[in-house]
Each structure stands twice: as C-alpha cells, then as structure tokens.
Amino acid sequence: MSLAYKPHSYQEYAINRVEDSPIAGLFLDMGLGKTVITLTAINNLKYDSFDIDKVLIIAPKRVAEDTWSRESSKWQHTQHLRISKILGTQKxxxxxxxxxxxxxxxxxxxxPWLVAQTGKKWPFDMVVIDELSSFKNSDSQRWRALRRIRPFIKRIVGLTGTPAPNSLMDLWAQLYLLDSGERLGSTLGGYRDRYFYAAAKQGHVVHSWKQKRETESKIYEAISDICVSMKAEDHLEMPEKLMNYIPVVLDKESRAKYDQLERDLLLPLVDADTTIIANGSAVLSNKLLQMANGAIYDEDKIAHVIHEAKLDKLEDVIESANGKPVLLFYSFKHDIKRIAKRFKIKELKTNDDIAEWNKGNIPLMGCHPASAGHGLNLQDGGCIVVWFGLNWSLELYEQANARLYRQGQKDNVIIHHLVAEGTMDEQVIEALDRKATGQNALMAAVKARIDKYKKG
Incomplete structure (x- = not known):
C-alpha cells in the first residue's frame, strides 16, 4: 500500500532548493525525511520540468540495497520511479x-569502479551523495574518482546530518565535490591557510590546526547560497520530537525460525542441542521479541544468536549520526552484550556516567528503560535516541524518551525505533501508538498471531 505525501513546510523548502539550484547541500538531521525530499525533487525534475534523465545515488551499502527503493515504493508520487541497483558482482x-x-x-x-567503467561517457546528469560526510577525505579513492568526473555532472546533491562532526577542516573536501572549489578554494592547503592557523608544529610539520576568529561564521556565509541546514530555527519550531521507524528485514533462515516458534510454540536449535519452549502468551511474546532483536534465551538462560539484522541497522544509524551522541535503549542482557561486541558502547551505571554523557564525552551510551526513571537528566548530552528493542510498558517507554526530550533540551529530539518486519515488534509499536499497552495489549497481540495460524 502506497501513501499520499504531504510535506511539512521545511520539506517543501528543501525540495524547492534542490529543484531550483544545480548544486544543493542538504544538512538534515536524521528523521527529517531526506530520502523522500530528494525523491520528490528527482520526480519533479524528471517528469514535470524534464530537466534530468538519469540519476545516480551514492550511498552506504545497506542503504543502497534497501532504503531508497523501499522509500520510493512507499509513496504514491514516487512509486513509478524505475530503480536499478549497481551492486554485487561485476556482472x-x-x-x-x-x-x-x-x-x-x-x-x-x-x-572508483563506476568512474573507470564509464569514463568521459558518464551517463548520469544528476548525482546524489547520501552521507556526504563520508567523502571528507580528499586522499580517498572514492573522492578522487568523483572529482575526476565532476565536470560531467549537471546537478549534484549532498545529503548529511552534519558535514563537520569533528572539525570544519572536514568540510573542504565535501564542498569541493559540490562546487569544484568555488566557495572554499581549489586546494585544501589554501583552505587551511585562510581559515585556520597552526596551533602546534615541529619544524615544518603541523600537528594540530585551530580555527581563526570568526572562521565558522565566514565559512557558513560562504556556502549559504547552496547549503541549507534543517536544524535552523528558520525552518522548524524548536525543539520538536520526531519519531522515526526503521524497518529491519530478517533473512530467510531467521524468518523461518521465528515463524516456527510462533506457530508451534517451540523451536529446536539443532546446533545447540536444545529446544526453546514457549508456554503461555507472556512467555511467547517475550521469546518472539528476543528473536526479533537477534538472540533468544533457553531455559538455562544461555543466549543463542539468531541473526544480526538489527546490529546492521544500528551501524547505519550510528554512522548517519556523524559523531553526534546516541542514547540506546535495549531490552535484554544479550542485546547489550552483542552490541558491545560490535560497537564501543558505555552502559549507564553511575552518576559519573551521567555527567560524562551530559558533557558530550560518550558517543554511544546504552541504558535499560527500567533504569531511566524520573529525574534522570540527559538532555545536555545529545538529542538522538535509538530503541534497539521495545517492551509493552508505555510508562517505561515515555519515561525513557523523556530523558532527552525535556525542559532544557535545545535541539530536536529524534527517536529511532528498529522494527523487525512481520514480528511482535510491530504489535508493540501499534500498542504504543494506541496508548494501549500492558498485559491486555500483550495478550491481544499474541492471540491475533496464534489465530492467524489456526485459520491457516
């Protein structure tokens, strides 16, 4: 089922910027709809004004595999767009x-492969770089390849949450790909000399650079005609709470295991020589939520890994945050253990942890919602929440979100939910949206899932 798109005023503004200018840098926070904004502009340029023919979107691998095509098919006005994914083997x-x-x-x-393959016969008149900040290194092969082909690109759009998460030094390479050096200079050395000074050096070797006075305002003034930030008060009432639901697709094997447990109320784990048994609605709901997250406990409280789909999506969210602190809520102990194996995460345990978070010193902090009660102030440390797994308690859910979305928060709070498609995750989300959580909602959801198999 496709949806009718009714853009917010700031989205209309961004769409117009892309359509009206051959160069556009959209510095949008996560959850503000950068994908549908860009697709809308592409559709209008292609089928209304006939200004473009072929569009290339460059994105992180998993985003390239799923996000853009899924978003295109979601909306009535973009579902007709034909998409080809240049992925996989060379053939x-x-x-x-x-x-x-x-x-x-x-x-x-x-x-680099694509540029070598096409050469001067570059077939794309519009290029969209999703996560422009991943092109901040002018020594990388991907950056050098795009620089070579830039003269053949008629329109270019750069999308990122924040273009300079570490330093404004990162901005030069990204802007060069947009305007070929017109605004910030044609060389990195010239950019450095103009806006920075050597803070520490030994001989001719500079170990660190610092911004000159008023550097930030001068740089943003120089690029303001082609770049727009969706954090600006000009476009949003601040602060705002933005809910974002990120679909997670299970692989076939994991989906089969999930369906078997849901259907038969038991799941033999051949490799582990044990069987997961779900006696009763509450137990079944708990087991299914565990599996949606990626692992499941047996009767001896040993966790068995089923999939890593949510970990993969979490990696995408963290990358998109571009260095902004992320507060992650998890449901089960095996969640935080598996997350800690892949990411450097600090689990909130002490008042010192709270203080360090609020100073902005913790990039990724994990917290169980039961530990995020009233009076826990975390709003000074960040504005991004990720729900790795959900539970049925509306009170815990709202209390946890209120750790960041509370008085004193100066930025929009974006609350991401990793939702495994076709699983109990979706029932919990629906219950939270209805404000009908707790034991009754749990029972109703499980009954509906069981009835599905009886009818079959």
Missing part, C-alpha cells in the same frame, strides 16, 4: 548499469 553491476531506469544506486566503495 550484476554491469547489467544494472545497462538497465533502463530513472535512478541508479551504487554503494560508495564501487564509485
């Missing part, structure tokens, strides 16, 4: 490149 990439489509999507690692 698959070549076939996708030859396909007749409106939008071609490639992961950023394959950009």
């Amino acid at each position: 698959k990439r070549l076939d996708a490149l030859k396909a007749d489509a409106d939008i071609y999507i490639i992961n950023r690692e394959n950009v």
